[in-house]
Amino acid sequence: MRxxxxxxxxxxxxxxxxxxxxxxGLRLGATLLRASLLTQLEYPADFSxxxxxxxxxxxxxxxxxxxxxxxxxxxxxxxxxxxxxxYGLSMGGYALHRLFAGDLHSLSDYVRSGDFDGLLxxxxxxxxxxxxxxxxxxxxxxxxxxxxxxxxxxxxxxxxGALPAWGPAVLAGVLLCGTALQYAVAIATHAAAFWIVRADxxxxxxxxxxxxxxxxxxxxxxxxxxxxxxxxxxxxxCVFYPVRFLIGRGGGWPxxxxxxxxxxxxxxxxxxxxxxxxxxxxxTGT
Amino acid sequence: xxxxxxxxTRRRSCVSGVRLHLLxxxxxxxxxxxxxxxxxxxNLASAVFGFVYIAVWRAALAGAPATSPRTVAHGSGATGxxxxxxxxxxTVASGLTAPGPGIPGSPPTAHxxxxxxxxxxxxxxxxxxxxxxxxxxxxxxxxxxxxAVRTGQVVADLLRxxxxxxxxxxxxxxxxxxxxxxxxLPMAAVFALAVGFPLPxxxxxxxxxxxxxxxxxxxxxxxxxxxGVSAFWTTxxxxxxxxxxxxILSCGGGTIPLRAFPAALAAVLRWLPFASLLSTxxxxxxxxxxxxxxxxSAGWAAALGCLCxxxxxxxxxxxxxxxx
Numbered sequence: 001m002r003x004x005x006x007x008x009x010x011x012x013x014x015x016x017x018x019x020x021x022x023x024x025g026l027r028l029g030a031t032l033l034r035a036s037l038l039t040q041l042e043y044p045a046d047f048s049x050x051x052x053x054x055x056x057x058x059x060x061x062x063x064x065x066x067x068x069x070x071x072x073x074x075x076x077x078x079x080x081x082x083x084x085x086x087y088g089l090s091m092g093g094y095a096l097h098r099l100f101a102g103d104l105h106s107l108s109d110y111v112r113s114g115d116f117d118g119l120l121x122x123x124x125x126x127x128x129x130x131x132x133x134x135x136x137x138x139x140x141x142x143x144x145x146x147x148x149x150x151x152x153x154x155x156x157x158x159x160x161g162a163l164p165a166w167g168p169a170v171l172a173g174v175l176l177c178g179t180a181l182q183y184a185v186a187i188a189t190h191a192a193a194f195w196i197v198r199a200d201x202x203x204x205x206x207x208x209x210x211x212x213x214x215x216x217x218x219x220x221x222x223x224x225x226x227x228x229x230x231x232x233x234x235x236x237x238c239v240f241y242p243v244r245f246l247i248g249r250g251g252g253w254p255x256x257x258x259x260x261x262x263x264x265x266x267x268x269x270x271x272x273x274x275x276x277x278x279x280x281x282x283x284t285g286t
Numbered sequence: 287x288x289x290x291x292x293x294x295t296r297r298r299s300c301v302s303g304v305r306l307h308l309l310x311x312x313x314x315x316x317x318x319x320x321x322x323x324x325x326x327x328x329n330l331a332s333a334v335f336g337f338v339y340i341a342v343w344r345a346a347l348a349g350a351p352a353t354s355p356r357t358v359a360h361g362s363g364a365t366g367x368x369x370x371x372x373x374x375x376x377t378v379a380s381g382l383t384a385p386g387p388g389i390p391g392s393p394p395t396a397h398x399x400x401x402x403x404x405x406x407x408x409x410x411x412x413x414x415x416x417x418x419x420x421x422x423x424x425x426x427x428x429x430x431x432x433x434a435v436r437t438g439q440v441v442a443d444l445l446r447x448x449x450x451x452x453x454x455x456x457x458x459x460x461x462x463x464x465x466x467x468x469x470x471l472p473m474a475a476v477f478a479l480a481v482g483f484p485l486p487x488x489x490x491x492x493x494x495x496x497x498x499x500x501x502x503x504x505x506x507x508x509x510x511x512x513x514g515v516s517a518f519w520t521t522x523x524x525x526x527x528x529x530x531x532x533x534i535l536s537c538g539g540g541t542i543p544l545r546a547f548p549a550a551l552a553a554v555l556r557w558l559p560f561a562s563l564l565s566t567x568x569x570x571x572x573x574x575x576x577x578x579x580x581x582x583s584a585g586w587a588a589a590l591g592c593l594c595x596x597x598x599x600x601x602x603x604x605x606x607x608x609x610x
């Protein structure tokens with residue numbers, strides 16, 4: 001069994017990021033993403049079918065709340081426009097982060113097979129190397145349905161005067177905060193693989209279930225579920241509370257400001273957990 | 287009088303065939319046992335999904351007209367979460383937060399009772415559907431056939447002294463037995479504590495429910511096998527797998543009863559095989575299904591079985607093993 005050299009890892013992680021190094025990193029990331037896109041385009045039929053099915057799969061989320069709203073017009077007092085915006089922010093943030101998450105969600109496989117050793121040898125932080133691998137260009141298709149829902153919802157709310165004219169700009173910022181939070185949750189969840197090896201099952205609890213719940217007004221949920229979506233996986237802070245204030249259903253500016261604060265705190269905590277886990281990583285010895 | 291040698295050979299071959307399939311089923315069951323702890327975490331997540339949808343339905347039904355929200359939340363139809371936990375604030379009736387116009391083309395807000403939907407009934411519906419999903423929805427990608435085709439392992443499978451398709455089905459039936467014991471039953475226990483678990487109202491409903499579940503599992507295995515066997519032609523069948531998942535989740539009635547869809551669409555969905563995976567078993571178990579639904583499930587079971595047999599025969603002739 002080999003263990004990552006704590007001193008080396010620590011010094012690499014704490015290394016100040018120089019602008020030239022940052023530029024080089026961005027260039028490298030773009031090159032790797034382009035290579036990934038070209039690889040996938042080598043099989044155009046498979047690529048196109050994948051895009052179509054990804055869009056269809058994300059549309060299946062819409063079927064549930066679409067049918068409920070078609071039949072009953074509101075969920076917990078929220079009409080189609082409000083729910084569409086919640087869905088767009090929740091799943092839009094998720095799809096955006098997946099677009100640039102590379103192999104982050106496959107970390108368990110890297111740890112199990114020992115392939116993570118190879119990332120430790122690279123001249124870049126392993127997290128960066130992991131994110132730049134196998135860009136999921138197909139996630140564009142997953143973004144299509146939430147983006148359409150967000151635009152449709154905003155139009156309806158603007159038309160009824162529920163959303164102020166400057167609301168969409170704030171919502172765009174909230175979407176970016178949600179994307180950062182999704183990164184944080186993904187990093188923290190998959191960093192658990194350094195301890196328990198198989199962290200993919202955990203992601204259903206920390207990623208999939210909260211994102212599904214965040215598509216609906218939090219007021220519909222029992223207290224324990226609201227606490228989970230605010231205190232444990234705070235997607236509620238980056239979706240429900242800002243929207244609630246923007247469409248005039250209560251709250252104040254702190255509800256909007258808590259979105260970037262939650263994203264920043266979560267990201268810092270997730271990166272700290274990742275560093276801790278990376279120092280603890282032991283190869284498979286193969 | 288002792289049996290003729292040919293008869294003895296036939297019987298022996300029959301017995302060894304049964305043993306082989308039982309062995310495959312046992313292997314499928316044991317495969318699941320390896321990941322019990324991970325599956326328990328997943329069960330917890332599935333239960334959270336269930337509670338989310340239960341709460342969403344409570345909120346939607348509580349906001350429907352001609353009913354007092356508080357009456358609905360506390361009424362005799364409400365059980366479990368609504369009765370114990372804090373009631374979600376529903377403000378439609380008070381007029382504080384009008385939801386705005388509905389979806390274009392939607393009918394006037396439905397009276398839930400007219401559709402046979404009550405908060406308690408929907409909680410039971412969602413709980414049952416969540417428990418069933420591990421038997422009929424979340425099955426391995428193509429029942430493992432695409433991976434076997436890609437690696438060439440399928441050659442060894444085809445050379446076994448048993449037909450390829452029944453052997454795959456036997457293995458996955460063992461895995462389904464594992465899912466019933468270690469995934470569906472623990473989740474049923476969680477839902478029973480939280481919202482109550484519905485028992486069949488009569489022996490007939492119990493028999494119909496059991497038959498509907500068995501037919502649902504069979505149809506799900508066949509549909510997933512069809513996805514898997516398509517890898518003999520395409521090598522990569524992941525898109526087909528996701529398409530199937532999407533259709534089951536959208537059209538199977540897992541999170542929304544088919545009767546809540548527009549009437550014309552609901553009539554079509556009832557005739558598709560996806561309804562037999564979730565909607566029909568739940569309705570049969572709770573005694574609300576009509577006999578035609580079960581007959582539709584049985585019809586699909588026969589049709590999908592024939593299709594699997596035919597495609598397996600065609601796939602045998604089509605197989606190309608790659609690499610060396």
